[in-house]
Amino acid sequence: MEITLSIVIGVLYTAGVYLLLRRSLVKLILGIIFLSNATNLLIFLSAGLTKGEPAFAQKAGEETARQVADPLPQALVLTAIVIGFGIVAFTLALKYKYHQKTGTYDLDQVKQTDQS
Amino acid sequence: MITVLPIIIPLTMVVLLLLAGKKTRWLKTIGISGAFLLLLANLAIFHQVRQQGILVTQAGGWEAPHGITLVIDLLSAVMLVVTSFTALVVAIYSLRGLEPQHHRYRFFLFFHTLMMGVGGSFIAGDLFNMYVWFEVMVISSFVLITLGSKKEQLEGGIKYVSMNLVGSFLFLAAIGLVYGKTGTLNLADISQTVRSSDQPFLMDSSFILFFMAFGIKAAVFPFFFWLPSSYHTPPVAITALFTGLLTKVGIYAMIRFFTLYISEINPFWQNLLLIVAALTMVIGVLTAASQFDIRRILSFHIISQIGYMIMGLGFFSAFALASALFFMIHNILAKTAAFLAGGLINEKTGSYQLKSIGGLFNENPWLGLVFFLPAMALAGLPPLSGFFGKLFLIKSGFEGGHFLVTGIAVWVGIVTLFSMLKIWNEAFWKKPPEGVVAGDAGAMEKPGTLQKPGVSISPNKLKPSMYYPVAILAFSTVVFGVFGGWFMDVLQDASEILKEPEIYIRAVLK
Numbered sequence: 001m002e003i004t005l006s007i008v009i010g011v012l013y014t015a016g017v018y019l020l021l022r023r024s025l026v027k028l029i030l031g032i033i034f035l036s037n038a039t040n041l042l043i044f045l046s047a048g049l050t051k052g053e054p055a056f057a058q059k060a061g062e063e064t065a066r067q068v069a070d071p072l073p074q075a076l077v078l079t080a081i082v083i084g085f086g087i088v089a090f091t092l093a094l095k096y097k098y099h100q101k102t103g104t105y106d107l108d109q110v111k112q113t114d115q116s
Numbered sequence: 117m118i119t120v121l122p123i124i125i126p127l128t129m130v131v132l133l134l135l136a137g138k139k140t141r142w143l144k145t146i147g148i149s150g151a152f153l154l155l156l157a158n159l160a161i162f163h164q165v166r167q168q169g170i171l172v173t174q175a176g177g178w179e180a181p182h183g184i185t186l187v188i189d190l191l192s193a194v195m196l197v198v199t200s201f202t203a204l205v206v207a208i209y210s211l212r213g214l215e216p217q218h219h220r221y222r223f224f225l226f227f228h229t230l231m232m233g234v235g236g237s238f239i240a241g242d243l244f245n246m247y248v249w250f251e252v253m254v255i256s257s258f259v260l261i262t263l264g265s266k267k268e269q270l271e272g273g274i275k276y277v278s279m280n281l282v283g284s285f286l287f288l289a290a291i292g293l294v295y296g297k298t299g300t301l302n303l304a305d306i307s308q309t310v311r312s313s314d315q316p317f318l319m320d321s322s323f324i325l326f327f328m329a330f331g332i333k334a335a336v337f338p339f340f341f342w343l344p345s346s347y348h349t350p351p352v353a354i355t356a357l358f359t360g361l362l363t364k365v366g367i368y369a370m371i372r373f374f375t376l377y378i379s380e381i382n383p384f385w386q387n388l389l390l391i392v393a394a395l396t397m398v399i400g401v402l403t404a405a406s407q408f409d410i411r412r413i414l415s416f417h418i419i420s421q422i423g424y425m426i427m428g429l430g431f432f433s434a435f436a437l438a439s440a441l442f443f444m445i446h447n448i449l450a451k452t453a454a455f456l457a458g459g460l461i462n463e464k465t466g467s468y469q470l471k472s473i474g475g476l477f478n479e480n481p482w483l484g485l486v487f488f489l490p491a492m493a494l495a496g497l498p499p500l501s502g503f504f505g506k507l508f509l510i511k512s513g514f515e516g517g518h519f520l521v522t523g524i525a526v527w528v529g530i531v532t533l534f535s536m537l538k539i540w541n542e543a544f545w546k547k548p549p550e551g552v553v554a555g556d557a558g559a560m561e562k563p564g565t566l567q568k569p570g571v572s573i574s575p576n577k578l579k580p581s582m583y584y585p586v587a588i589l590a591f592s593t594v595v596f597g598v599f600g601g602w603f604m605d606v607l608q609d610a611s612e613i614l615k616e617p618e619i620y621i622r623a624v625l626k
Contacts, residue, residue: 020278028274032281039288046296073295076244080288083251087284090258091277097262098270113272114345 005045012038025098025105029091036084040077047073118164119173119186121157122196122235125150126228133225140219144211147224151204154231158196165193166606170613170623172241180625181305187241187624190610191441195238195368198445202360202452202589203231209456209585210353213463218351221263227357230256234361238368241624243291243301246369250287250333254280257362260354261346272346279342283332290325297322304624307376307617319377320384326373327388334366336426337396340419344403347418348411348468352459355411359418360452364444367425371437374429375614381432389430390521397423397528405535410458410468410543413535414451417494420528421447427525428509431516437611439508442604446493446501446596453490453589460486460586461543464578470542477544482583484544489590491540493597495533501597508604 012034019031047070099105129150136142165171165188175184188196207227214223233253240246258280262273295301297318298309310316328339335343343363347355378385400420407413421443428440458468460483465473477484493500506529513522596603613619 020282025274028278032278035282035285039285039292042289043292043295046292047299048296072301073292076291076295079244079248083248086255087281090255091281094258094262094270094273094277097265098274101265101267101270107274110271110274113268113275113349 001049001051002045005041005049009038009041009045012041023107025095025107025110028107029088029095032091033084033088036080036087040080040084043073043080044077045073117173118157118161119171119188119239121161122154122200122239123232125154125157126232126235129228130225130232133222133228138220140216143219143222143224147227148204148207148211150224150228151200151207151231154235155197155200155204158193158200158235161188162193162197165190170620172623181300181302184245185241185302185304185624186239187303187620188239189613189620189623190606191368191371191614192238194441194445194606194610195364196235198448199234199238199361199364200231201592202448203227203357205585205589206353206357206360206452206456209356209459209582212579212582213353213456213459214351215264218263223260223263223354226256226259226263230260230357230361234365237365241303243294243303243306246303247284247287247291250365250369251284253362253365254284254333257358260357261350263350263354266349268349272349275342276346279332279339283329283339286325286332287329290322290329293322293325294319302624303372303376304617304621308621308625310377311617323373323377323385327370330366330370330373331392332366334363334370334422334426335419336422337392337399340396340400340422343419344412344415347415348409352411352455352462355415356452356455356459359414359455360448363418363422364448367422367429367444370426371429371440371614375437376617376620386430386432389426390518393423393427393430394521394524395423396420396426397525401528401531401535405531405538408470410461410470410539411455413539414454414458417532417535418451420532421451421494423528424506424509424525427521428512430521431512431518433512433516434608434611434615436509436512436516437614438604438607439505439512441607441610442508442600443502443505445603445607446505446593449589449596450490450493450500450502450593453586453593454487454494456586456589457483457487457490460578460582463582470539472549473543474546475544475548480578483578486583486586486590487544488540490593491536493593495536496529497533499594499597501593501600504597504600504604 016031016034016038019027019034022028050069102109129146132146133143136146171188173186174180175186210223230253233249233256236249237246237253240249258273258277261276262269291301294306298306300306300309310319332339347358397420400416400423404413404416404420407416425440425444428436428443461473461476462468464476464480464483467473489500493502496502496506510522510525513525
């Protein structure tokens, strides 16, 4: 399972970087979403996976501690997902405004501020 | 509980500003008094840290490696005071320097969320908490840079946002990797784990991600391109705020990490830092020299001077670290003052283009003075603060035997002087270009350039209330130079603590 997830993370990063380098503003935002989700999965994976067990609780009547999933990365991922939502909402609003002002999604047009 | 004030005060102000409705007068009053309160609180914190040493608060009563820890050591306290002072001055400038619509769009609301993020990053004792405060800061800056939605702002915003987001993801990925390797997120606990480990090189893959993340935030050599293409687009008060706060938070994080985790001189990291520093300095200053827009010259200069700070960090000695801190504080004050003075030039002439302005010194000697002081401080003339900052850095470089990079730093200092004199000669000394009536320069610009023509306040008449904040900052660079000895003593104490991570670890983990 870890191997599969690692490969998925790698693919997501690759696709994200590829999309960031494309010329369209929409693809740039898609790339940002991909990178964000790849990072979330990476954190989720960082403590290793414990399958089929709850994070905290022991079963009723059980005395000895069993192997439980580490709850911390899950809490981190939740926070990161929420921050990611905010970021995506902002970039979409930025895209909308930019398109309203200039009528283009082409990132090659975005070079006015670099000319002195 | 004084430790949480840098977060609580801006948060309270945010709530009040939301309740205040759309009356600009209320928004301004709350915004300014909040910034003033924050400065007072940070001075109190500084005083207490001087008295008692490192202040530690365990949030919610969870003990150190498990809960969220807030730590204020001398470095954090100094940074808190300097940033809140600069922010207060910029806030005062923004009362008249920003148009009324910017205040209606809640400039002060995002100003205070930005301050909350900056303060939180300085006092976080926990990796993930630091990330969250970084995000608070970065997202507020996204809104500020596009405040008013001018076309060039949106364009600069796209570059700024995408680059900074990539930095944030790298930071987050590095946090995940560190947690996987050490099983902890507490800065002190990680430091202890890394130090007691017999395979510290295993951490290098995460640290290089941290280096890239903070490098993007701080605009060091291969990652700096977002800065000069976005910093000149928003109104100058916002640019000045970013200059003083944002990149410096990146440098702060880098100093915190490198001192906590890589204390013995490690050739790989030292070479990396010094090479990056040299390239950052040289490329920043050369590109600055080729520009003709005041704000772009100053933007490229930020990059060049970030190089000096990285260089001081790369020397890995206590004195070099103190000099880098000295230089950073000098740079926060002088750079912000220079940007605000540039804003005054624009208010007066309606343009930032050096080619279309001139003769300002004859017309307005006071404007000349408030620009001259920070510009010469940046160039490093005695007795202004930049001279001592560079002197200390170069001294520690020669003592450490790093002749090449120190020589480059000296040369970069000379080119810095050249480009500051370029602004001075073009804007203040040369005769106004032919056919341009003073105050009408904006009309001469080519159509299609990104300069906004004129601002709401009529050119030629500078209200004294716009001068005062710039004059305060310009004067503070003189004070910081003349009384540099006292400040340097404080900073040397701070770097002694940084050089002995044991002190930090013991204070946090008890």
